[in-house]
Structure formats: C-alpha cells, structure tokens
Amino acid sequence: MTALATAKFLTDRVAVVSASTKGIGFAIAKRLGAEGASVIVSSRKPDNVEEAVNALRLEGIDAAGITAHVAKKDDRKKLIDFAIERFGKLDILVSNAAVNPHFGDIMSISDSQWDKMLQVNVRSALQLTQEAAPHLESSGRGNVVLVSSVAGYHPMDGLGAYSVMKSTLIGLNKALSQSLARRNIRVNAIAPGWWFNLSVVVVSGR
Numbered sequence: 001m002t003a004l005a006t007a008k009f010l011t012d013r014v015a016v017v018s019a020s021t022k023g024i025g026f027a028i029a030k031r032l033g034a035e036g037a038s039v040i041v042s043s044r045k046p047d048n049v050e051e052a053v054n055a056l057r058l059e060g061i062d063a064a065g066i067t068a069h070v071a072k073k074d075d076r077k078k079l080i081d082f083a084i085e086r087f088g089k090l091d092i093l094v095s096n097a098a099v100n101p102h103f104g105d106i107m108s109i110s111d112s113q114w115d116k117m118l119q120v121n122v123r124s125a126l127q128l129t130q131e132a133a134p135h136l137e138s139s140g141r142g143n144v145v146l147v148s149s150v151a152g153y154h155p156m157d158g159l160g161a162y163s164v165m166k167s168t169l170i171g172l173n174k175a176l177s178q179s180l181a182r183r184n185i186r187v188n189a190i191a192p193g194w195w196f197n198l199s200v201v202v203v204s205g206r
Contacts, residue, residue: 021042021065040063050065052065070127080128090139094145125169125172132144136180137184144185149193
C-alpha cells in the first residue's frame, strides 16, 4: 500500500502552497494532495509550475498551478483569485516562499539584501494571509501554515540574516494565531531542518 492509499483526511479541501514547485514546498503540496486536498502550486517560473502540476496529477492528485511572485501585490491577489475561480473556495494556505541572497556575517549584509529578505520571507507571508483570510474564514475551517526553520530558534553560522527572518516568522505565527482565532482560522508554523539539495552545496562552498 502506497502513501497515497492512506486515509484521506483532507478530502474536499482546497490548499494553496506558495513557492511549491520544488523542494519542501512541493513535498508539502504532494502530501496535502495525498491526503485528499485539491492543491494549487505556484512559482515565479512557468516551466516549474507546469512540471509540478504534471507530477502531482500523475500521482492522482487534483492539482492546478499558476505563475506568481508573492512579493508582488498583484500576484498575491492573482494566486488567491485563481484558487477561488478553479475550486470555488480556500481552506488551507501554506506560506513557503523564501530567499537568501546573503551568506556570511550578518554585519556585512547590504540594505538591499536585507530589504529583499524581509519582503519575501516575512512581509509577503503576512500579506498573502491578509489576501486569503476572507476566503479562509468563509471555509469555516481555515488553516494557515507558515514555513519557518530550525534556524529561527538557533541562528546558523553564515545564515544570521536568514535566521532572523525565520525567527520573525515564528513571532508572526503567534500574532496571527491570536488575531485569526476570532475568525475560526488556525495558524501554525513548522520549522524544517537541513535537507540536501544544490543550495546546501552552494552554501558549503563545495
């Protein structure tokens, strides 16, 4: 029996996962689909969206995708609107988008690098939640998941700025939990550890 044959806990639910055509985001989208959810994946790259949607559909998952850069207001609206137009509702939002343009001592980070990290890693998570909240509330069982990192609890060497952003997401999670509980929307954060891909090779200098 495969993982996709397990109990369908999320049948009839609709999930949007940002930055979800590769890596952790794609794995989350696949797992949500395996549990019965219809899934919207997104990326800034059209080819990646098409590839991810095809891969999910081959697994028997009801998937659709759209090109979106969640740091841009119009794209955030486009992403949520697409989910509503495609599936008629939204139950789950997973905010996974993140960048790390700076590796090294945090004291050497430039203003532009800091601003980019703050916009993509933190501000867009709040803004995407704001865009999705009315639909999550209408669902009556809305859920938001912010993807933080173990670095948010213990800064990693060379990743000081990234660690600050992930720590801030943990604080955002707590604040959103208080705010959105009044609207029957649950908010949680997850903190993945290291996973091996090309970015790890780049960071290590190998």
